[in-house]
Each structure stands twice: as structure tokens, then as C-alpha cells.
Amino acid sequence: MAQTSDDKIEPLSSGEENILTLIELFYFAYRDFTGDGDDVLDQYGFGRAHHRVVHFVHHYPGLRVADLLNILKITKQSLARVLKQLVDQDFIIQQEGSKDRRERLLFTTERGNSLAKQLSEPQIKRFEKTIKPLSAEEQVTIKKFLFSLIQQGNRHDVITLMAQNGHSPTGKPALEKPVKTRHYAPNAEITGK
Amino acid sequence: MAQTSDDKIEPLSSGEENILTLIELFYFAYRDFTGDGDDVLDQYGFGRAHHRVVHFVHHYPGLRVADLLNILKITKQSLARVLKQLVDQDFIIQQEGSKDRRERLLFTTERGNSLAKQLSEPQIKRFEKTIKPLSAEEQVTIKKFLFSLIQQGNRHDVITLMAQNGHSPTGKPALEKPVKTRHYAPNAEITGK
DNA sequence: CATTTATGTCAGCTATGTTGACATATTTTG
DNA sequence: CAAAATATGTCAACATAGCTGACATAAATG
Numbered sequence: 001m002a003q004t005s006d007d008k009i010e011p012l013s014s015g016e017e018n019i020l021t022l023i024e025l026f027y028f029a030y031r032d033f034t035g036d037g038d039d040v041l042d043q044y045g046f047g048r049a050h051h052r053v054v055h056f057v058h059h060y061p062g063l064r065v066a067d068l069l070n071i072l073k074i075t076k077q078s079l080a081r082v083l084k085q086l087v088d089q090d091f092i093i094q095q096e097g098s099k100d101r102r103e104r105l106l107f108t109t110e111r112g113n114s115l116a117k118q119l120s121e122p123q124i125k126r127f128e129k130t131i132k133p134l135s136a137e138e139q140v141t142i143k144k145f146l147f148s149l150i151q152q153g154n155r156h157d158v159i160t161l162m163a164q165n166g167h168s169p170t171g172k173p174a175l176e177k178p179v180k181t182r183h184y185a186p187n188a189e190i191t192g193k
Numbered sequence: 194m195a196q197t198s199d200d201k202i203e204p205l206s207s208g209e210e211n212i213l214t215l216i217e218l219f220y221f222a223y224r225d226f227t228g229d230g231d232d233v234l235d236q237y238g239f240g241r242a243h244h245r246v247v248h249f250v251h252h253y254p255g256l257r258v259a260d261l262l263n264i265l266k267i268t269k270q271s272l273a274r275v276l277k278q279l280v281d282q283d284f285i286i287q288q289e290g291s292k293d294r295r296e297r298l299l300f301t302t303e304r305g306n307s308l309a310k311q312l313s314e315p316q317i318k319r320f321e322k323t324i325k326p327l328s329a330e331e332q333v334t335i336k337k338f339l340f341s342l343i344q345q346g347n348r349h350d351v352i353t354l355m356a357q358n359g360h361s362p363t364g365k366p367a368l369e370k371p372v373k374t375r376h377y378a379p380n381a382e383i384t385g386k
Numbered sequence: 387c388a389t390t391t392a393t394g395t396c397a398g399c400t401a402t403g404t405t406g407a408c409a410t411a412t413t414t415t416g
Numbered sequence: 417c418a419a420a421a422t423a424t425g426t427c428a429a430c431a432t433a434g435c436t437g438a439c440a441t442a443a444a445t446g
Contacts, residue, residue, distance in 0.1 A: 016317055017358070017360065018360075019317050019320045019321060019324065020252060020313070020317070021336070021355060021360050021362060022320055022324065022335065022336065022339065023313075023316055023317070023320055024252075024351075024355070025336065025339035025340055025343070025351070025362055026222075026223070026226065026339055027245075028339075028343045028347065028351055029219075029339045029340075029342035029343055030219070030223045031266060032342065032343050032344040032347060033219065033342055035266075035344075047400090047401055047402075048401090048402090049401075049402060049403090052220075059213060059217075064423080064424095065423075065424060065425090066422095066423065066424085073224060073228075074402085074403065074404090075403075075404065075405080076424080076425080076426095077403085077404075077405085077426085077427095078402060078403050078404075080424095080425070080426075081401095081402080082401095082402080084425095097423095100412075100413070100422090100423080101411080101412060101413085102410095102411065102412045102413070102422070102423045102424065103412095103423065103424085104423080104424065104425095120213070120216075123216055124209055124212050124213070124216070126342060127212045127215055127216060127342070128212060129341070130338060130341040130342055131212065131215065131338075134334070134338075138334045138338075141327070141331045141334050141335065142215065142334065142335065142338050143214070143215065143218065145323060145324075145327075145331075145335050145338075146215065146218035146219055146221075146222045147218055147222075148322070148323040149222035149225065149226055149319060149320070149323055150218070150221050150222055150225050151225040151228075154221065154225060158217075158218070158221055162214060162217070165210070167210065167211075167214050169214060169218055240431090240432060240433075241432090241433090242432075242433060242434090257392080257393095258392075258393065258394090259391095259392065259393085267433085267434065267435090268434075268435060268436080269393080269394080269395095270395085270396095270434085270435075270436085271433065271434050271435070273393095273394070273395075274432095274433080275432095275433080277394095290392095293391090293392080293443075293444070294442080294443060294444085295391070295392045295393065295441095295442065295443045295444070296392065296393085296443095297392080297393065297394095387446100388445100388446085389444100389445080389446080390443100390444080390445070390446090391442100391443080391444075391445090392441100392442085392443085392444095393440100393441085393442085393443105394439105394440080394441080394442105395438100395439085395440080395441105396437105396438085396439080396440100397436105397437095397438095398435100398436090398437100399434105399435075399436080400433100400434080400435070400436100401432100401433085401434070401435090402431100402432085402433085402434090403430100403431075403432070403433095404429100404430075404431065404432090405428100405429085405430080405431105406427105406428095406429100407426100407427085407428095408425105408426085408427080409424100409425080409426080409427100410423100410424085410425080410426105411422100411423085411424085411425105412421100412422080412423080412424105413420100413421080413422070413423095414419100414420080414421070414422085415418100415419080415420070415421085416417105416418090416419080416420090
């Protein structure tokens with residue numbers, strides 16, 4: 001008999017079964033989390049791809065196209081379609097880089113800001129409900145947990161990105177004084193699929 | 194000046210900015226996590242949709258089609274295409290329900306088991322690396338965190354599903370003695386998109 | 387027996403990803 | 417300065433995985 005009739009609390013007893021539980025919870029959590037913006041998106045005739053683009057451009061103004069590609073890990077073509085719609089419909093504007101005039105720095109317009117806020121609202125609420133009851137230590141545990149799930153080779157990019165807003169996903173001090181509206185390390189790492 | 198030059202540890206100091214950091218870490222973590230199976234999938238000519246189906250059928254043998262639809266929150270048509278390929282290529286078999294002969298209970302074949310194991314291996318490793326260094330309390334924190342991100346109306350389904358394998362995502366004892374190879378509550382809740 | 391349920395299926399559409407090739411402007415380098 | 421590298425944009429074609437709505441069958445249920 002593998003288990004007694006009342007296995008009580010069973011706080012992650014052992015092995016792969018518990019990991020599988022976490023993996024599935026992770027899947028279910030993300031499944032529901034990503035649905036949060038859908039009502040708003042429908043009103044604008046946009047999809048989740050637009051959500052992601054608007055989110056990152058809004059939160060990291062001045063992002064370059066290459067940065068976005070590295071964040072989303074999709075191809076230029078795939079981004080181009082979505083980005084074009086957002087630019088054409090005046091949610092995002094592109095501005096020539098002042099140091100490097102090949103660059104097209106991305107910024108949200110007023111409309112874009114409004115959309116970004118509408119989209120993030122339900123997601124922020126979802127996380128607030130989850131996070132607020134927790135102690136500071138528990139919150140750090142979660143931050144560490146999420147960060148350590150990120151692919152080794154991508155962690156530096158995430159750190160560098162977040163440093164732009166003066167944040168640090170590791171708990172260590174942010175790398176530098178944030179230089180608002182500047183892009184992050186151009187260490188374009190080619191990743192598959 | 195909003196912040197001093199060295200904000201040191203800044204353990205989720207306040208407000209929405211920290212929530213946004215968590216949200217983005219969640220996104221990056223899931224982005225990399227879902228890529229884990231891709232190499233194996235490519236070898237079989239399958240996609241991530243196949244991965245999800247094989248995973249859940251393997252972990253919850255005897256799942257009904259309706260259960261799978263409720264887990265994945267996709268339409269019958271969308272599942273049908275993927276499921277048909279898996280059945281035709283002998284990764285999954287369908288078995289008439291003994292109590293209710295309308296049901297088609299789903300099981301993985303030997304091939305299906307093998308594929309499921311290959312697919313879960315890198316994901317389990319990713320989670321093991323993340324989880325193993327943590328204390329039991331921290332692990333529980335993470336379980337609670339993920340569970341509470343799940344939509345209220347879906348939590349019961351998740352509990353009922355996991356109870357089949359004698360697990361409980363909440364830490365409370367699993368609902369019932371698991372009755373292997375049986376489906377869970379048919380409380381089909383219609384959700385959008 | 388009438389209704390509901392579980393499943394399957396037809397036809398067509400949409401969103402978002404892919405590849406490979408190529409063009410332009412600009413910066414960097416030898 | 418000329419050549420090479422870089423950042424971006426774009427063309428064409430295609431693949432995957434979602435969606436809708438309608439309809440069919442078999443079995444269970446009232």
C-alpha cells in the first residue's frame with residue numbers, strides 16, 4: 001500500500017510527484033493569468049501578442065525593436081505585424097535614436113498608456129490578492145523562485161532590463177543608476193523556436 | 194528624488210512597481226519553461242499542444258475528453274485535431290467508459306508513456322533545481338502562491354483533478370481516497386476564449 | 387419516449403508563430 | 417574612405433493552434 005488513507009498535510013513529501021503538482025499549478029496559474037486582459041483586448045480588436053508588446057514598451061519606454069525581440073523570443077516578422085498595427089493605430093510611436101539613428105526607439109502614446117493601464121489592471125489585482133497577505137520573506141521567496149525558473153542564459157538580460165527601472169529581480173542592488181529611456185545590453189543571444 | 198543611489202535590497206518595497214516585476218518574472222519563467230519540451234517535440238513532429246495533452250493524459254489516466262477540455266480551456270475542435278494525431282499515431286488510446294459508454298476514457302500507450310516522460314524530464318529538472326535548495330516552508334509558500342493565482346472559479350476543478358492522484362494543492366488533505374482512472378467533477382464551467 | 391449529455395465531425399476563419407531572402411540607412415572597422 | 421557589420425523593414429509563403437456555428441450519433445436519464 002503506497003499511502004495510508006489519510007495522508008494529512010503532505011508538505012511536498014518527495015520526488016517527482018510533487019514537482020509535477022507544482023508544474024501543473026504553474027500551468028494553471030499562467031493559463032488564468034493570461035486570460036486577464038482578454039476582455040479589454042477584445043474591445044480594441046487586439047490579441048495577446050499586442051498585450052505583450054504594449055506592456056513592455058509602456059513599462060520600458062525607449063525599448064528598441066531588437067530588445068523586444070529578445071524579450072518575446074519571436075521572429076522579426078511576427079513582431080512586425082503586431083507592432084505595425086499598434087503604430088498605425090497610434091498606440092505606439094517610433095523615434096529615431098539620437099546616438100544611433102538606425103535605432104527605432106519605441107514609446108507608448110497617450111492611447112497606448114491608457115491601453116497598457118487597462119490591460120495591467122486585472123493582472124496587478126490578481127497578483128496583489130496573492131502577494132499582499134504574504135510576509136516580506138515569503139515575497140522574496142517567490143521572487144527568487146520565479147527568477148530561478150528562468151533559463152540561465154537569459155537571466156542577465158532580465159536583470160539588465162529591469163535595472164532600467166531601478167529594479168533587481170535577485171534582491172541584489174540594481175546594476176546601475178537607471179538611465180531612463182535607454183536600451184539594455186545588446187548581447188543578442190540567438191535562441192531557437 | 195524618488196530613490197537614493199543605492200536602494201540596497203529593496204525586498205518588494207511597495208506598490209505596483211514590485212508587482213510588475215513579479216508579473217514580468219512570471220512571464221519570463223513561463224516563456225522559458227514552455228520551451229523545455231521543444232527539442233523532443235520536434236523529433237516527433239509535434240507541437241506544444243500535443244505536449245499538454247500527452248502530459249495530462251499520462252498523469253491522469255482515464256481522463257475524459259470533457260475533462261481535458263476543461264483543463265486546457267480550448268474548444269472541442271481545437272483539441273480534436275491534436276488528439277486525433279496522438280490517437281492515430283498510437284500515443285493515446287480511447288476506451289469506452291464501463292459505467293457510461295458514451296465516454297471515451299483516455300490513456301497513454303507505451304509510446305505515449307515514453308513520450309510523456311521524455312517531455313517532462315527537462316521541466317522536472319528545471320523545477321528540481323529551483324525547488325530543492327528551498328526549505329519545506331518555502332516550498333509550501335510557492336505552492337500557495339501558484340494556487341492562489343488560479344481563477345477562483347477554477348480552483349475546485351484543480352483540487353478535484355489533483356485529488357485523483359492523492360495530491361492536494363492547498364496543503365489540506367486530499368478530498369477522497371483516490372479512485373484511480375476515474376474522472377473528476379463534471380462541473381463544466383463555461384469560460385471564454 | 388423525449389431530453390440531455392458526451393463525443394465526433396464538417397467547413398471556414400483568425401491569430402500568431404515560422405523560414406529565407408533581400409533592401410535601406412547608418413555605424414563601425416580595417 | 418571603403419568594406420563590413422548592424423538595426424530595421426519588408427516580401428512571399430507556410431505552419432500551428434486557436435476560434436465559430438452547425439449538425440450527427442449513441443447512450444443515459446427523467
